[in-house]
Amino acid sequence: MNITDTSAQDTLLEKPAGKKRLWRVLVVALVCILIVATFWSTITNWSSADTSLSMQNVRVATVIEKDFVRDLSVQGRVVAAISPRLYSPAQGTITFEVDAGDKVTKNQLLATIESPELTNKLKQEESSLQRNKLELDRQRIQGKKLALEKQKAADLAKVAMVAAEREKRRADNAYATHAISQIDFEKAQDDLKNAQLVLKHALQDANLDQESLDFELKTQQLLVERQALQVAETRRQVAQLEVRSPVNGMVGNLAVQQKNQVSKNQPILSVVDLSEFELEVDIPESYADDLAIGMDAQVSLNNQLFAAVLVTISPEIENNQVAGRVRFAKENEQGEALQQPAGLRQNQRLSTRILMEHKENALTLTRGQFLQSDNGRFAYVIKNDMALRQPITIGARSLSEVEILAGLTKGDLVIISSTDALKGAQTVMLAR
Template sequence: MAIVDQASVKPVKSKKQKSQGRIALIVLAVLVVAIGIAYQTLLSGDGGYVLSDYDTAFVTQQDLVLTEQASGTVQLPNQIIVTSPDDAYSGALYVTLGDTVSKGQLLAEIDVDDLEEDIEDYEAELIVAQVDREQVILEYENSLEDSAFEIKTIKRDIADLEEDEATYIKLVQINNARESELEDIQDELETKREELETAERELKQNKAMYVINLKEAEALINQKQLSLTRARNELEDTRIKSPMDGDILEISDEMSVSGSTLDSGDELFTIADPTSALFDLSISEEYADDIALGDSVSVTVGSLKVIGTITSIGRVAETSDDGLGATVSVDVTPNEYNSSLLLGSTAIGVFTLGVKENALTLPRGSYLTTGAQKYVYVIEGNRAVKTTVTFGEIEGNTVQVLTGLKAGDKIITSGYQNFISYDEIKLSGE
């Protein structure tokens, strides 16, 4: 059996009692509204609107700096893409993404088929070509000695025959020798002279052939040396080195997996100089004529604020991202290097377009929208008068007033939604 605490038991209400309770609540709410209306009427006396809680501000005269925002990204224009020098296979990788590297630093090694064997072949062929050249020189020197000896011998024979000829001429003249003997000597002398001419001609030809053969031998050596040098350079090129100081922005998937196939020209690494960072911003085309090279620009990247200088203004307008207008590309270079600027980060730049001197201004507030941006309530004593105004530029929290107000006017800056239909309202707080 359950024990019931009678003190905690609430009496059950009938449907009629519940209905009567709801009616009582409705009546109470109506009475509250009626009392509020009566109170408002009592305060206004003539049925006008009375405002007790509101914000105010004075119209001031000051120089208004006009600015325009433009969005974009951080770019690193000084980039180099390192490519594969040949068809190869990926090998050892010595860096990781984001590493800072210096010019000439070894990044990776790749393997090229038969390259080392080719180098050995070229080295052997070069040795053979060098030996052939030495042989050409040696053969020429030997032939030169032989020719010199032959010519010397012939010249000696000619000298002897010339002496004999002179002797026999005298002997024939005194009839101590026959004419035929003299003729034999002269015939032999003529033969020797012909032999000398032939030997000298052959020597000249041998010298000419030696020059040709030597050039051919040296050309072959140069060819083999060039092939060897190229092969060695190709082998050195398989040691992939950084062409600049910078950061590793990209590493190809193939380089990350040893043994992957690489084609000549495949991109292996992207390296960028972080000190070349700039902001690539897109400003509305209508403001392009209001900025100039050398202008200072305040740029925000996340929580970082950077001051930069305009270094380039595009000459071609492009359709904006939303497709509703056109923009011009503007490059802004930071005045100081900042390592926190990362490629692709969103950047917001604030451009100074000009200054409106002695402009009438008000602080920005909800009165702008609730007043349809053409009405304000000017406070005059304990009342506020609805006044037609013309607004100009809006810069941050400052609004330019073109017409309808003067410096020193005090206006209501809180929302007008409850009394915008009134030309004049009363102020209970004044």
């Protein structure tokens, strides 16, 4: 006989469903509360934001306080500070005494120009000078002869006056004794007066002739001096036919061939002084008004910075650029002498930084595309994963930084990448 279990006698009872469902509802509610509490600020920001943006798509920078230097970086080309170009002083045939690349010293003969026209002119001027000198000597001799004749006339007039005075005294004595008539006595008086007038006029005539002689001699002397100046000028021009080096250096390119004909003021060669160099820089037109002669500069060579000074700025604009020259500084701020960098060569390219402005303790921000997005009038400041659009005032700008005048404070985190996609939204949700 088999004994079976009591399963046939068991009755399945249902479990009460109310308590289990209640616990499930409580658990779900608790989880929801935790989620809401955790993301409440995010939900609030999301609901109040005008748009959203991923943090991976933006660049940010912090506003800091530091010394602000407004600068300009350009490429400079090394050129000789002194590189005179020599020109033909007259028309003629040129003969070079040196070749391109030769080292020369100051006043060394470089070339000779044969100019028959100029040498013949010198001979003519010297001949004219000699003729004027002879004419001056001739006038001096004639003046002496004329002065002698006038002196002779004056002396004769003086002798005649002395004789007239003697006759006058004789007539006075004779008239007193009634030895002569009244007419003879008066005639003696007239003869004396006549002799006195002749002497007076002879002396005046001699003085006037002497003044005239002095004037003629002075005029001729001036002609001689003028001709002497002309001769000196022509001699100077002839001496310049020997072209000499104005500086110590090296002969550059020869502009004409040996024994060629050259015209007056035609370039013939150049001399390069390699002892001192400068940099030619091309400056963008937009910076031309901000530059001034004497501004400090820095030249980068072999990872070293060398002090320099902006010495010239061209007033002309070519291809939207202004030409300038930068010269290496002779001394530092302490007055110590500085040497130009070694190893410089012609046409070498060096990075040059021109320091246009320096401000101490200024609020600065890294430059970015946000300056073009809102023309530098607005910026997005990040606070609690939200970017708030607020107005700002931009001051001076350098290559890497801008000066903040108003609207931002030290430590603000600002979006510096392009904000065109935000379309002027006041608040932006930043998703990480």
